[in-house]
Amino acid sequence: MIRFEHVTKSYADGTTAVDDLSFEVAEGELVTLVGPSGCGKTTTMKMVNRLIEPTAGHIYLDGVDISTIDPVALRRRIGYVIQQVGLFPHKTVLDNTATVPHLLGWPRKKARDRAAELLDLVGLDPAQYGDRYPDQLSGGQRQRVGVARALAADPPVLLMDEPFGAVDPVVREHLQTEFLRLQSTLHKTVLFVTHDIEEAVRLGDRIAVYGTGRVEQFDTPATVLGAPATPYVAEFVGADRGLKRLSVTPIETGDLEQPPVVRLDDDAARAAARLDEEGAAWAVVLDADGGLHGWVSAAGLKAAGGGTETGAGAATAATGREVRDHARRMDAWLPTGAPLKQAFSTMLQHDAGWIAVLEEERFLGVLTPAALHAALRRSTAADAGRLARDEVVVESVPGA
Numbered sequence: 001m002i003r004f005e006h007v008t009k010s011y012a013d014g015t016t017a018v019d020d021l022s023f024e025v026a027e028g029e030l031v032t033l034v035g036p037s038g039c040g041k042t043t044t045m046k047m048v049n050r051l052i053e054p055t056a057g058h059i060y061l062d063g064v065d066i067s068t069i070d071p072v073a074l075r076r077r078i079g080y081v082i083q084q085v086g087l088f089p090h091k092t093v094l095d096n097t098a099t100v101p102h103l104l105g106w107p108r109k110k111a112r113d114r115a116a117e118l119l120d121l122v123g124l125d126p127a128q129y130g131d132r133y134p135d136q137l138s139g140g141q142r143q144r145v146g147v148a149r150a151l152a153a154d155p156p157v158l159l160m161d162e163p164f165g166a167v168d169p170v171v172r173e174h175l176q177t178e179f180l181r182l183q184s185t186l187h188k189t190v191l192f193v194t195h196d197i198e199e200a201v202r203l204g205d206r207i208a209v210y211g212t213g214r215v216e217q218f219d220t221p222a223t224v225l226g227a228p229a230t231p232y233v234a235e236f237v238g239a240d241r242g243l244k245r246l247s248v249t250p251i252e253t254g255d256l257e258q259p260p261v262v263r264l265d266d267d268a269a270r271a272a273a274r275l276d277e278e279g280a281a282w283a284v285v286l287d288a289d290g291g292l293h294g295w296v297s298a299a300g301l302k303a304a305g306g307g308t309e310t311g312a313g314a315a316t317a318a319t320g321r322e323v324r325d326h327a328r329r330m331d332a333w334l335p336t337g338a339p340l341k342q343a344f345s346t347m348l349q350h351d352a353g354w355i356a357v358l359e360e361e362r363f364l365g366v367l368t369p370a371a372l373h374a375a376l377r378r379s380t381a382a383d384a385g386r387l388a389r390d391e392v393v394v395e396s397v398p399g400a
């Protein structure tokens with residue numbers, strides 16, 4: 001959709017802002033450009049809508065060299081969101097949002113209806129905010145209007161230059177979540193500039209990590225974090241890249257352990273004997289429909305087989321014949337595909353040594369801290385070797 005071919009931008013004073021850049025952004029893909037201040041991210045972006053002309057090389061949009069497209073016509077196909085937002089202070093929120101449709105000559109009502117629809121889409125109630133002026137909004141709300149305005153004429157391409165840079169971290173995370181939700185339905189082709197690696201990792205389908213004027217690595221967040229291409233990238237993504245990687249590595253079925261599984265209405269003594277045979281200390285308990293109920297310990301079941309469990313006497317023994325009488329509930333579970341970070345955080349939150357993973361309602365297996373660690377190592381090795389995760393065998397330190 002957007003292709004850079006050997007693009008260079010040099011200035012008369014000898015500064016090379018962008019040096020021989022070549023990469024391609026697929027249709028519907030969100031690519032984040034990340035790097036330190038002055039590395040050429042904004043220059044890259046502004047060459048796409050011809051606010052800056054390259055010194056050498058070509059940029060293609062849908063296969064057409066953009067130097068052959070009239071800049072005004074080009075910009076109609078490209079939404080642009082910048083950190084300072086650039087809302088017109090004397091225009092209402094609704095009119096600001098309708099700016100491009102107005103410029104395109106849409107009838108007034110159609111433009112305003114479209115603006116209201118977009119405000120709604122970015123989480124601003126047009127009835128409440130439409131008639132306000134920009135200085136009557138919070139920073140986060142202004143950023144939302146900026147996004148709504150860029151989307152108003154439904155351009156296939158969005159350029160976003162640190163759009164959430166000026167708001168505090170909590171609001172930024174909120175805006176990122178909303179933007180991801182929006183993008184999952186709109187599928188715009190997006191170039192997103194940021195100097196924040198966390199933001200780049202969270203939002204990007206792929207990341208271009210810039211050194212000075214050059215792209216040092218262009219790959220998925222998981223690969224950039226797991227297999228940095230150069231020492232520069234490793235340093236830029238940070239020493240805690242293993243932790244960051246947890247949030248971009250999904251749980252796969254092959255990562256799961258398979259503890260014994262019993263049913264609520266199974267006979268307790270028989271279940272105890274089975275766990276004994278398998279040398280297992282506990283089992284996952286499923287209900288009659290195969291849904292997750294919780295877990296049961298071998299020791300608890302054995303006590304039932306022996307007649308008393310807790311010393312509560314005959315009452316316990318009499319009602320303790322089914323697994324259900326000894327099972328404990330475990331409400332926490334995760335869907336397959338959830339990030340490993342969520343699994344880890346759920347385990348900590350529930351003080352649990354394992355977490356069940358379900359597909360729809362179906363129990364698939366459990367993730368333990370050791371399995372999680374192995375999954376992370378396998379996925380890192382897989383990315384480095386360009387393999388599927390289940391093709392990788394990792395060695396463990398004995399006892400680890």
Ligand SMILES: Nc1ncnc2c1ncn2[C@@H]1O[C@H](COP(=O)(O)OP(=O)(O)OP(=O)(O)O)[C@@H](O)[C@H]1O
Pocket residue numbers: 011012013015016017035036037038039040041042043044195
């Ligand atoms: N008109 C100009 N003349 C000379 N050098 C320029 C000019 N405009 C930009 N530069 C230089 O080009 C380089 C890249 O600038 P650019 O704005 O693309 O960086 P950036 O990565 O977006 O930085 P930031 O994160 O600080 O916005 C910088 O060194 C900058 O000083």
